[in-house]
Each structure stands twice: as C-alpha cells, then as structure tokens.
Amino acid sequence: MTKHRRANSKRNNGKALALALALCVLLSGCAGRGQTPSNGSSPASGSVVAGSSIPQTGQEAMAYLEGSLRPYKKGVEFTLPEGWPGEDWNIQISGRAAMGEGGMSIHLMEKENAEKAWKAGQTYQIECAQGYLDLNLSACLYSDEEQELSVDLLALAQGQPQPQAPAAPESEPAESIPESASEQDMTQRVSATFPAYQEGRSEYNGEYYDQAPFTASFLVPQGWSLQEPEESDRVFDQGMNTQLLVCDGEGRAVGRIGYGLIETAEPGNEPEPGEEYKLVYCYLRTPSSCYWEDYRAVKKTAAGENAVATVYFGEGESGYAAEERTAHGALAYDKELGVYVALRMEEDSPLNADQVETLAQSLTLAAVA
Numbered sequence: 001m002t003k004h005r006r007a008n009s010k011r012n013n014g015k016a017l018a019l020a021l022a023l024c025v026l027l028s029g030c031a032g033r034g035q036t037p038s039n040g041s042s043p044a045s046g047s048v049v050a051g052s053s054i055p056q057t058g059q060e061a062m063a064y065l066e067g068s069l070r071p072y073k074k075g076v077e078f079t080l081p082e083g084w085p086g087e088d089w090n091i092q093i094s095g096r097a098a099m100g101e102g103g104m105s106i107h108l109m110e111k112e113n114a115e116k117a118w119k120a121g122q123t124y125q126i127e128c129a130q131g132y133l134d135l136n137l138s139a140c141l142y143s144d145e146e147q148e149l150s151v152d153l154l155a156l157a158q159g160q161p162q163p164q165a166p167a168a169p170e171s172e173p174a175e176s177i178p179e180s181a182s183e184q185d186m187t188q189r190v191s192a193t194f195p196a197y198q199e200g201r202s203e204y205n206g207e208y209y210d211q212a213p214f215t216a217s218f219l220v221p222q223g224w225s226l227q228e229p230e231e232s233d234r235v236f237d238q239g240m241n242t243q244l245l246v247c248d249g250e251g252r253a254v255g256r257i258g259y260g261l262i263e264t265a266e267p268g269n270e271p272e273p274g275e276e277y278k279l280v281y282c283y284l285r286t287p288s289s290c291y292w293e294d295y296r297a298v299k300k301t302a303a304g305e306n307a308v309a310t311v312y313f314g315e316g317e318s319g320y321a322a323e324e325r326t327a328h329g330a331l332a333y334d335k336e337l338g339v340y341v342a343l344r345m346e347e348d349s350p351l352n353a354d355q356v357e358t359l360a361q362s363l364t365l366a367a368v369a
Helices: 013-028 058-068 110-114 153-157 276-280 353-362
Strands: 070-072 075-079 089-099 102-108 123-127 132-141 144-152 186-194 214-221 225-227 241-247 253-261 290-301 304-313 325-334 339-345 364-367
Touching: 058 075, 058 132, 058 144, 070 153, 075 153, 089 110, 089 153, 102 132, 102 290, 102 353, 110 364, 132 153, 144 153, 186 225, 186 241, 186 253, 186 353, 214 253, 214 325, 214 339, 214 353, 276 304, 276 325, 290 325, 290 353, 304 339, 304 353, 325 353, 325 364, 339 353
Parallel strands: none
Antiparallel strands: 070 075, 075 123, 089 102, 089 132, 132 144, 186 214, 214 364, 225 241, 241 253, 253 339, 290 304, 304 325, 325 339
C-alpha cells in the first residue's frame, strides 16, 4: 500500500471494506510502551504512515525511525521498523547533565546498543530528566552506513523544530587537509572478552582466570583493532590481567587494556561516598614503576562509573633520578560484575586527552550471555 491511496477506485462495497480496514490499521498503530505493532507500522504520528509496509531499503528504514520520534509525557519515544534486526542498528543516546559547577556526560540505553539487542517493531521511551543540559540521538545502519540520523531530543520533547545544518559558503570551498590519526573521529566500537586467555595462570591466581566471562567495548578511530600480545608477553598482572594490545590502523600498538577484580572492603573500612575508586583501583594506585593518579569521573552508571586518569611511569637508570613520564588512561568498573577494566595509552599515542575522555565515556561492560 502506498502513502497516496487510490482516489479514483470504483464506488462499490469493496471500497467501503478497504476504508474500514484502513481505519482499523490506523487505530492499531497507537501502540503503548513496549508493544510491537503486528503489521510493521509504528505508532501513529504526523510523519509516519499508519499501515505502511516494511521498509525495503536503508533509506526507508531510517526515514521510518525519524518519523516515529515523538514527544510523550516524560520525554521522547521512538519505534524501530519491522524487518530490520536489532544487530543492524547503531543507536547512541548521549548528552550532558548538570553537576556542581560543571556537567557530566550521560549515555542512555548503552546495554541495548553494546549487545545489539534492539528489537524490530519495539517502542522505546527516553525520559528527559530535569538537569539535562543536552541530549541527542544519533543512529546509523551497519548494512547501509550512508544512512545517518541525528536528533536533538530535548528540543523535540519541548516541541521545538530541529536545527538545520548551515550550508557551506559556495564562494569559499573548504580546504582539503589530510586527516592525522589524532584528528580522526571516534566512531568504531571494538569489543574484548575477558579473561582474554589462560596464559599466566598458576595455583595462586586461579580466581582471576576463573572469572565469569564479560565484555568490554569502547570507541576508537576507524581501522583500529585489538590484538593479543606475543605468547611470551602473556603474564599475570594483578592490576591489568590478560592484557590486549590496542592497535592503530597500521597495526602499531598504541595502548593496552586489561581487567582486575574488585576487592571487598573489610567491615568498618568501607570507602567514603565518592571515593569507591580508591578501593576498586587499589593495585593500580600503589606507587610502583607504573601507577595511576589524577582520577576524574566522566560518567556514572547504574553499577559504577567511568573515569580518566594519568598514568605515571617511574622507572629510571640506576644512579639517576627518574624522569617523569606520563600517558593517558581510561577506567570503568561494574560492582554487579565485580570487575573493572583499565586502558593505558602509550606515551606516543596519537590520541589526545579529549579523545581518551570520549573513549572512557564509551566504555561499556556486560556479562557474556
């Protein structure tokens, strides 16, 4: 059925029946929260045609998603079209919330996106809570990367029109400048499963290798990847165990990521509110040839928080004072899983502090099903 129904069909009982059926389809589009329309349509809205067929192209699927976005009492809701599986969608909902004199990054529905658990035909609701400074939705399809969508959710919730991107001046074309590694957008999500391997296991550290598998995913520049180190380098590290190498597009190691177990506080020695990280990362914070300081939380989660830190290297030649060398670090912990991950960039990593903070904000931990 097309958007423009046949207006010149014969006037007979068949036309009356068709109109009755169309009315039923229109009414069935008004699905409640969590309901899945049986005919592939989204809940009724001003820009989605009730009773429309399943989108056949990526462009139609993205148009369906855009048309389904609409305000509801507490914020904004949207519906994914039938026929487009959850693993094909990359939907990120992020923004900033007021905190003290500044703000803190917020990321919603990360689990659905990290686990590719979006459901075709499902309606999702996004609550626009008080204190949000901005909140945006960006979506794309893995099967059709040319199709992208970006929406200001706070403006939509308040009934404001979406801002239009300004057109580039025709008289002054933008100069083409080669993109360096440090200027690349953090648009590719990579994922690691920990424990990553069993090398380094002994009779004294079995609890680390018996840890229930979990995944850690995060954003990096396009073309980057995770690789296992040489077998001789797969040693036990209590602070960052079963480390994997973070490699750039040329395969050069520019960082490494590992995991640790969260220690249980002794009764009476529980950390003060806001200082849980001191217990979580106790092995990383112990002064040694490599230790982590300058901890700064960048995102709160239901079971923990994400942060950035400075990694200090203290080794030096015998008889000489050690020259202070530093690198960027990213951290995340989950009390429900009982684990944390630590990602340490190399000193000469092409990523700057802002990009490492973006990486830290994107870190998502999830149990392996």
